[in-house]
Amino acid sequence: MATENNTIAAFSDIYKIYEMGTHQVKALNGVSVSFHQGDFWAIMGPSGSGKSTMMNILGCLDRPTAGKYLLKHEDVSQMEDDPLSDVRLKYLGFIFQSFNLIAQLTVQRNIELPLYYLGWDGDKSAERAIELAEKVGLSKHLDHRPTQLSGGQMQRVAVARALANNPQIILADEPTGNLDSVTGKQIMEMLRILNEEGKTIIMVTHEPHIAAYARKRMHMQDGLITKIEES
Amino acid sequence: MQEPKIIRNIRIGIENLLLHKMRSFLTMLGVVFGVGSVVAMLAVGEGASLEALEQIRKLGSTNIIISSQKPVEDDAAGTQRVRMSIYGLKYLDYARINESFSDIEKIAPVKLLRQESRLGTRQLELRVVGTTPEWFELVPREIVAGRVLAARDNSAYAPVAVLTEHGARRLLATRHSIGQTVRIGSDNFEVIGIIKSEAGQAQGMQVPDQHIDAYIPLNTAREYFGDTFTQISDGSFTREMVELHQIIAQVNDTDNVRATAEGIERMLELFHPRGDYSLSVPLALLEQAEATKRTFNIVLGSIAGISLLVGGIGIMNIMLASVTERTREIGVRRAIGAKRKQIIVQFLIETVVLSTFGGFIGIIVGISIPQVITYIFEMPTVITSLSIILPLIISVGIGIVFGIYPAANAAKVDPIIALRHE
Numbered sequence: 001m002a003t004e005n006n007t008i009a010a011f012s013d014i015y016k017i018y019e020m021g022t023h024q025v026k027a028l029n030g031v032s033v034s035f036h037q038g039d040f041w042a043i044m045g046p047s048g049s050g051k052s053t054m055m056n057i058l059g060c061l062d063r064p065t066a067g068k069y070l071l072k073h074e075d076v077s078q079m080e081d082d083p084l085s086d087v088r089l090k091y092l093g094f095i096f097q098s099f100n101l102i103a104q105l106t107v108q109r110n111i112e113l114p115l116y117y118l119g120w121d122g123d124k125s126a127e128r129a130i131e132l133a134e135k136v137g138l139s140k141h142l143d144h145r146p147t148q149l150s151g152g153q154m155q156r157v158a159v160a161r162a163l164a165n166n167p168q169i170i171l172a173d174e175p176t177g178n179l180d181s182v183t184g185k186q187i188m189e190m191l192r193i194l195n196e197e198g199k200t201i202i203m204v205t206h207e208p209h210i211a212a213y214a215r216k217r218m219h220m221q222d223g224l225i226t227k228i229e230e231s
Numbered sequence: 232m233q234e235p236k237i238i239r240n241i242r243i244g245i246e247n248l249l250l251h252k253m254r255s256f257l258t259m260l261g262v263v264f265g266v267g268s269v270v271a272m273l274a275v276g277e278g279a280s281l282e283a284l285e286q287i288r289k290l291g292s293t294n295i296i297i298s299s300q301k302p303v304e305d306d307a308a309g310t311q312r313v314r315m316s317i318y319g320l321k322y323l324d325y326a327r328i329n330e331s332f333s334d335i336e337k338i339a340p341v342k343l344l345r346q347e348s349r350l351g352t353r354q355l356e357l358r359v360v361g362t363t364p365e366w367f368e369l370v371p372r373e374i375v376a377g378r379v380l381a382a383r384d385n386s387a388y389a390p391v392a393v394l395t396e397h398g399a400r401r402l403l404a405t406r407h408s409i410g411q412t413v414r415i416g417s418d419n420f421e422v423i424g425i426i427k428s429e430a431g432q433a434q435g436m437q438v439p440d441q442h443i444d445a446y447i448p449l450n451t452a453r454e455y456f457g458d459t460f461t462q463i464s465d466g467s468f469t470r471e472m473v474e475l476h477q478i479i480a481q482v483n484d485t486d487n488v489r490a491t492a493e494g495i496e497r498m499l500e501l502f503h504p505r506g507d508y509s510l511s512v513p514l515a516l517l518e519q520a521e522a523t524k525r526t527f528n529i530v531l532g533s534i535a536g537i538s539l540l541v542g543g544i545g546i547m548n549i550m551l552a553s554v555t556e557r558t559r560e561i562g563v564r565r566a567i568g569a570k571r572k573q574i575i576v577q578f579l580i581e582t583v584v585l586s587t588f589g590g591f592i593g594i595i596v597g598i599s600i601p602q603v604i605t606y607i608f609e610m611p612t613v614i615t616s617l618s619i620i621l622p623l624i625i626s627v628g629i630g631i632v633f634g635i636y637p638a639a640n641a642a643k644v645d646p647i648i649a650l651r652h653e
Binding site: 056059061062081082085086088089090092094096100101102103104113114117118119122161165 | 236239246247250559560562563564565566567568569570571572573646647650
């Protein structure tokens, strides 16, 4: 069991309420949960259960209406846009269902993107991108454009990009949603290895066999956590 | 080699623009023509006013020029077969003006005559200018050989003449002509100097000189040729008696030109009730010409401004479309950790690169058009450094002004919505 000391992200009584005309939609209805260093989480639930909102707030893309979110012991729940961008840049890596690579950039440039915003110089960034491309098995495709790659290859580029800034937490939003089962499995293996290397991974999925890769599974319903399973 | 961040940003901007070469090129066209028309109009406007201003400036901005003018009633009386018309400035006017105005530094009387002249075997009709040495200070001319008139020539009634270069050439005179004798009318004059012609000096090119002048001392002119001229035309005589054709006065300061001119005007009104003179102040003409030029520039500037505005709107339009098209890219960049400011800079650089490059091409177009105008219409055009630097600054400015709105739009993109954007 993890101690309080290695808590990396903690929600305490988080609400996210959307005003929809006259009535309110409570996407998150008072959620409290702690994520620890080295965890591998799967967040599950039907659509509208609040799992996407959970990911957005975890990923510092959105701010909660109420409640406290501590990331690396820093309260990020009501941060301004610029410092929040810095938090994303320093601590977080994103993997999306639809890969979200930038079409006009080469594989190498896509991987270098976080480094560009970190202000790394060109040579150092290139070195890092090449190293990461090797890690995900794409060193031969550095000069390719995303459109020249298969879905699995694109997601591997996305993984490499998510790793470029050496983040503490990797947030994966249905990472295998657009992949066939074989390549999906490859990506999940990759995430498992990253987790073994010490990365904290939080993943949203609705497929039980994908969720099975995680060691902790969170079930959500109507903006609340209904069940947490550990394996 | 580490490249500076701004260079890197510009390179990335150019790379993005090169992905859509045709679109970028078409977007640029508005600025190309806008800047092109600014450069071309400035060149034409500058050229048109230059000639006029140059002419006036040559008269001297501190000068006041008083000329004899034949009164209107004398023309009507000219129907009589023989009639002497007496008009114009008097020697006395010259003396009075010279003595009365302390602000006048230099003053030169001018007496004009036409005389047949002869040097060796060559014969030519000359314009003979009787004047004082001050004339050469008021209307500076380069001395080709010899010297100009001196005060002693005038006081001694010396039969000496200074020829203009072309006059000298037409009479087959060279620098060896100094000291030779030229026959003007029925008298012999010693050639003491040769000066550059006015026209030859104006544009630095050799054009046939209309006025072939011989400058002789005023006293000599009075003594030898008198004040009466007879002209024979259509079998009738016109006889005129004019003492001085012109008085040129130089005032010590441009601020005093107007007051002195008014003083001279009042004095002349007193002695010349017929109004047989005219007074011209190059400074006033210069100010008027400059005002005209300003108006001209404002009109041209407005037209050019409108075309630049259209060009800018064109760029803004495309950039707005580009922002919408790249919403997802913006979302990804924001999610990764790009700040709003960095997104603004990215799009702003693309717009500025577009408009500046368009500006460069526009300047090339704008420089070529005046060449064509000069060639076809034989109109002078002048490209000044301002007419290149100004449009370049404007094109950068257009990129910034019309890029701000699309870039701000890009920065406003909510990454959550953008990432879901299809």
